[in-house]
Amino acid sequence: MSFENKYFGQVLRVIDGDTFEVLIDLGFGVSQKFSVRLDGIDTPEKNTVKGKQALEYVKGLIENKSVVLMDCGSEKYGRARAAITLPTGEDLTELLLEKNVGTEYHGGKKTSFSLSLI
Numbered sequence: 001m002s003f004e005n006k007y008f009g010q011v012l013r014v015i016d017g018d019t020f021e022v023l024i025d026l027g028f029g030v031s032q033k034f035s036v037r038l039d040g041i042d043t044p045e046k047n048t049v050k051g052k053q054a055l056e057y058v059k060g061l062i063e064n065k066s067v068v069l070m071d072c073g074s075e076k077y078g079r080a081r082a083a084i085t086l087p088t089g090e091d092l093t094e095l096l097l098e099k100n101v102g103t104e105y106h107g108g109k110k111t112s113f114s115l116s117l118i
Helices: 049-062 092-098
Strands: 006-016 019-027 030-038 066-074 080-085
Touching (some): 006 049, 019 066, 030 092, 080 092
Antiparallel strands (some): 006 019
């Protein structure tokens, strides 16, 4: 028998373009709230104009919505890292990269942003 690290969750709050508070269904009637960092992307900080735009765009996509999360481990600040699939079946990271809302990021030193939002 093979088990995937796939979970269903409800996005309670979008903290910034790549960090969310999610109530994750762990199975057997048990749910837990987690701070989740979106895997594979970095968006501008929320205290910048582009960061505020990214925050609002992502809120419109996932806040108060059900999503599917694929566990990608944890990151240096203790948050869970996850790939997120939207109710439409789209991968959130791929969508944000396609819309130029963030830059590809897999750890290490971050680059500066010069993004144009949709």
